[in-house]
Amino acid sequence: MSPLAPLKASSLYFTPLPPSHVVPAGKESHGRYMLTIPWNRVSGWGQPKIAARQELSFDPLAGVLQYAVTCFEGMKCYKTDNGDLRLFRPDKNFDRLKRSAARLGLPHDWDNDELLELFAKLVALEAPIVPDTDGSSLYLRPTLLETSEGFGIKDDAFAAEALLYVATTLNLGKGLYPSSDGEGKGIKLDACKEFIRAWPGGTGSYKLGANYGTVNISKKPGYAMSLWLHGKEDFISEAGAMNVFIIKQAEDGFLEFITMSLDGGIVLPGVTRFSLIQLLTEHAEGKKDFPLEGMPKNVRVVERDISMPEIISSLENGTLKGMFGCGTGVVVVTVGEIQYQGQTYTIPANPLIKLLRDTITGIQRGKIDEGRGWSFKVPEWDVEGKEGQDEEKVVA
Missing domain, CATH: 3.30.470.10 (Aminotransferase class 4, branched-chain amino acid transferase, N-terminal domain)
Incomplete structure (x- = not known):
């Protein structure tokens, strides 16, 4: 053959x-x-x-x-x-x-x-x-x-x-771009229990058409997206079609950026998610300074499950310092409000979220050289004259 x-x-x-x-x-x-x-x-x-x-x-x-x-x-x-x-x-x-x-x-x-x-x-x-x-x-x-x-x-x-x-x-995603600009700009999420987006052993970590069309019906009027829950503990996974991070003050004084691990196969391995983790981790370890000024040194990235009850208790004791989603379409967006079990919870705004957004968009637009070659410059293409081969003729 x-x-x-x-x-x-x-x-x-x-x-x-x-x-x-x-x-x-x-x-x-x-x-x-x-x-x-x-x-x-x-x-x-x-x-x-x-x-x-x-x-x-x-x-x-x-x-x-x-x-x-x-x-x-x-x-x-x-x-x-x-x-x-x-x-x-x-x-x-x-x-x-x-x-x-x-x-x-x-x-x-x-x-x-x-x-x-x-x-x-x-x-x-x-x-x-x-x-x-x-x-x-x-x-x-x-x-x-x-x-x-x-x-x-x-x-x-x-x-x-x-x-x-x-x-x-x-x-x-342009309509959500200003959501990280300050207090009162964040998007609203509905913590969804009626529909399940993904489960262990399923296809949630793959970007398949079936993962999205089958759950669009869950979106409620007045909310930007559904916040997907799983397990009896109501762990959060993704919001709409984006990855989610929680910013939380740890007992040792570090500021934690918490996002769900990829190990369970429930969340998509987002390119923006991966890039943010790399930037934050290298900054925290002293390998590379964060591309824009303003990111504290005492930060860490934590990949683990976090539940809605933990988010609520962290709001009540003041350790929850912000929440955001990230993805290609939205880049980085602040979450300002979550509806869960009939109650509305207001999430505090955090200026570090805008810093993250401006960093990623700065790299994407070639304004920031992060030293990793993440921004690919598209060569100009002169289409004058013949390009490539003749068109193939397919005979049935």
């Missing part, structure tokens, strides 16, 4: 927008282009194509339609003051997409550098529409799904055909 074709950026086929191109009504906030890369279990990765954003079609019994065999990522492209485009730690998103894809029996064997080259070309085409204001960005949604028939009993759990595509849109 001949080896499967790898994903190759050099075989890209690019179709520019025609002069007559008109953005459909209601789609003005979306990117004009999209990237598609087919995959086949027999032949491997097909030809990458960048062309006008368009609808997709599948067999009625495709795995994505019948059994939600799909996973995705959330990424952002930022424009610096100099007009450069930046991506934040794209390799982390690609690795997480591979992990999610493997969980579903989808292809997960691409070279990250090849995929990054294709991403860079896609966002370079959208450079004119990428905003440069604070809190704004071009959001990228890489999605991988089973296009082959997934109905009924199969010989194994692996897809026969799949599609990796990337669509873009503007300013996802």
